[in-house]
Amino acid sequence: MKVGIIRFPGSNCDRDVFHALELAGAEPDYIWWSQRDLSDFEAVVIPGGFSYGDYLRAGAIAAITPVIEGIKEAVKEDKPVLGICNGAQILAEVGLVPGVFTRNENAKFICNWAELKVKTTRTPFTNMYQKNEVIRMPIAHAEGRYYTEEIEKLHENDQIVLSFESENPNGSIEAVTGVCDEEGLVCAVMPHPERASETILGSDEGLKFFKGIVNY
Known part of the structure; x- marks a missing residue:
């Protein structure tokens, strides 16, 4: 399965996603922000980072690229x-998922591990988890x-795809930290599954996000 990884100026998790997709058995390749034709790809991942330096607000500039x-x-x-992460912000910015991802309640950058509950398994990315896992x-x-x-x-x-389980570190409504469109095919999540794709990283529980694409 050929999966495209979008690259913007300021993307910094693209290689991590590439590696996780390879581990999952997919065939990843990079797509630059200027490319319109994605017909060669069976799925798309927008990775995390700081596209265009989060100028104006996160995802605002990326949202108007070809x-x-x-x-x-x-x-x-x-x-x-x-x-x-930044990919989730972009999907919300262009209206492909409902709602917005805005500044954290404490107005600080948060970098930590989080316990998350899988709220639905109907998306291609969560179909290998158990509901409420x-x-x-x-x-x-x-x-x-x-x-x-x-x-x-x-x-x-x-x-609702993911919610914070033990605490709500950023003040999200009802601790929601991942949503999808009505069809369940477009998914936006703030946590980083690619950073939890191997046990050496501290967890491999995110790898199923990428295996789920291949399974789908």
């Missing part, structure tokens, strides 16, 4: 799209506080 049109076309073709992955963000005025709708449509 590759976004290619991502929207991929969504129309029912191809899985995963946004991690608690997993451990790192977080690293300054603008990761999730907010939406339609939280009840997300519950009704099973669009």
